[in-house]
Amino acid sequence: MSEDSTLITGPLYAARKKVYPQATHGTYRKIKWGLLIFCLAVYYLLPFVRWDRGPGLPNQAVLVDLPHRRFYFFFIQLWPQEVYFFTGLLVLAALTLFLMNALAGRIWCGYLCWQTVWTDLFYAVERWVEGDRRDRIMKDKKGWTFQHIREVGLKHFLWLMIAWWTGGVGSVFRRRANAGAPARDLPGAVLRLPLDRHSHGHDIHFRRPYARAGVLYMCPWPRIQAALTDEWALNVTYKVDRGEPRMSVKKSEAAHLKGLAAGDCIDCNQCVAVCPTGTDIRKGLQLGCVQCGLCIDACDNVMKEIGRPTRLIGYDTDINMARRREGKPPVYRFIRARTILYAAVMAIVGSVMLYALLNRTTALIAAQHNRNPLFVTLSDGHVRNDMTVHLSNKGGTPRTFALTVLGLDQARLSAVGVEPAADGRLLVEVEPDRVRDLRVSITAPGGAAKTDNTPITVVATDVANGEVLKVSEHFFAPK
Template identity: 50%
Template sequence: MPLAEPAEKRPAIKPQPGSSGTARAKKFGATAKRAAVPEVNGALYAARKKVQPQAVRGTFRTIKWALLAVTLGIYYLVPFLRWNRGPGEPSQAVLLDLDRGRFYFISIELWPQDVTYVMGLLILAALVLFLMNAVAGRVWCGYLCPQTVWTDLFLAVERLIEGDRRERLKLDAAPWSVEKVALRTMKHAIWLMIAWWTGGAWVLYFADAPTLVGNLATFQAPPVAYIAILTLTATTYLLAGHMREQVCTYMCPWPRIQGSLTDEHSLNILYRGDRGEPRVSAKQAAQLRAAGLPAGDCVDCYACVAACPAGIDIRDGLQMDCIQCGLCVDACDTVMGKLGRPTGLIGYDTEANCRNRAAGKPPVSRILRPRTILYGILVGAVGCGMLYSLATRSFTSLSVLHDRNPLFVTLSNGAIRNGYTLRLINKRPIERHLVLSVDGLPDARVEVVGGTPDDLPVPSDATQEFRVLVFAPAGVHPASTSALTFRITEPATGESAQAQDHFKAP
């Protein structure tokens, strides 16, 4: 890979005396490229310059391509996976059925009453994100975030059509022509196709995918499906095609949160200033070393800046804009390899090791420390708790609602009657016949309006309400409020559920 030319000019922070590449370059006779960057006069905000990243090859780029293929493959293809749940049940492996109020994930079926599992998943995702940040910084942002994945895909299309960084910069600066219009039209057309399929794949998670695809093609799908597709098409096209690094810097809150979750032992993409400084060209470095003067390995080629999708200079230290994607590492390692110098001038390192090297101490790796151990324990506890709950959860539920008016009725024979509405939930794909019993009131008599307590039929995968009357016989004087336990049992399996309420009396 040829050495990249300097990145687009950006307003630079004035270097501190004796600490910047500019000062060192002047000292050793190098060209101070950053000194030529014009200052922003009287403007609160500088105009945004479009970032055109240079294509690179290397370990991190290969990892990113592999993860891009896996994540996009999962997103686009999962709606078409089939799973046999029996007659009358949906056969889509992953489905959020809003009409029936169900979420299907392979063999797992969640009801609206199972919202605790959704909360558990959100808590688990947050803890995993905290753990990832504590161990290796913004590894989620650099490799797995949807914004990063789709931006990489859009950039790949852009490079395929318009060429690499040099060609794209020339095309940006060139006047409009037939060729430029054709290239831009082709690029944006493919972007829109990708964005359209992204929105289309999203709605397939909410209905049977093959059926919905046919309905969409014949314009028989519900209007909300077309609205959702158009909305997601527009957002994908804008965020991945045009806003790119601005989403990560200005719209996403994670760069601002990560500061409280990282510490000096967290791995981050860092520049080894102790080895790279002072920065001089390869030719000047040879001359300085021959004269017994210090010269760093960094040749100030700006390859790391040109490869950065955020357009930052990693040599300025850890920055909020950096998504820790590792592309600057691949770019720098390529240059070091061509110059015959050791790789690793930019790489994963910790702030503590940077200080240790400056002080002449050996590097220390502390992945296991109180912060990461605590996050790991919490991830394990929440994950195991959710798995245990899923493995032992009941497929039968019962809720009881006492009549509000009247609370009780005294009959002519002296008996006292309370009325209740029972809602039975059958989460299995077969009809079930349940038995009702009531505990807590001696000699109580139970009646089911329109049925019998010994046989309460509940359809498959449905809820059923029953009107239940409980009688305290004449001569029995219950307290003004007595606790009752309603219990339903399936005789065939012994599975049961219960709910608590009260019996009201004078």
């Protein structure tokens, strides 16, 4: 390797540093509690919501049914052929993140990311069991006393129980071949130990939530977000122009008396103490800052106590930081090229998805021509092509389709196991929520096909409502 090689020789990530986040109160803490309760309520309660889809179909409102390859979301039922809806949803989710980022930084990371939500819950449990920051630091300094061991053991037990319940609920959202017990059995499954990940029909992944919320501290998103933010985006910011030079209340009073400059920051470190990642926001925008706003609350509380204006730390833009230094008033520009672009693409993707959803058919047809042989010449001179036709009924009631073929004069259709009706039509019944695979033969007189490869259309018409399904195919014949 040459000396000027760009090979990274240092560590790829920062070593774990134990943080002791302190409890705080204020506007952002209230917002975070509200969102935490809302997100956890949606996650934990959704599997218990029922939705009647008719006989033979699952009545769980939200369910990924892996054995039957279906996704149920209240009145929507998606089939594997409709995977583009998921693609659309992923695109929308990514654009929403980009838009959030362009408007107000890491809203997702600070308030809604599931790792943030569960970590917040785990910290609350930690504080409840071991006490607030000062108590925890003291106990760690004292070492492993009996009380400390008991408390740490209890904390990890409670974390494991939350992770167990979280993993259990996650498993109820999807049904597997060896699982799929109804959601109402979950409380029983959770109570029945030992901790077996395939316990009682529920494939419970409890290690992941425990590790993510209780142990892990890394995330790749900050690096992406650093590339997405710009000088107009609101970010949690320490207002340097107002805070510096930082000094104690006493020293700042003395400085003022002498006519010297003194900032509003009293260097109390409260903003660092409450930070869940131990970031010092006064050092500027950093990858470690999830922008949860708790430092804003902590600093506001300090400012109120010492009788100074709040929002020394607050949501602000780089542009306004520069303008304040120049003595200019702040300006905010939420409507700009990148936010318009994100919103426009979101509107287009959302409209396309909505249109596709409202106009999706409740039945599908697909055909697969036999390759070997492509055609058979019968002893009477007729030519026969064989293919498999798949008819899907996505509805909740049985449906009957009349099969016909277009594009080839005098062509006759037959299907294995289907007798023609009295009027000569080939009627095929498909059970609700099922796919019927038919071995279909199309036979035509020798000279009917003008070329050796004639485009044809296989048509299935619902005899009850007239809905027409079409699939293009080819009729092969000797040259």
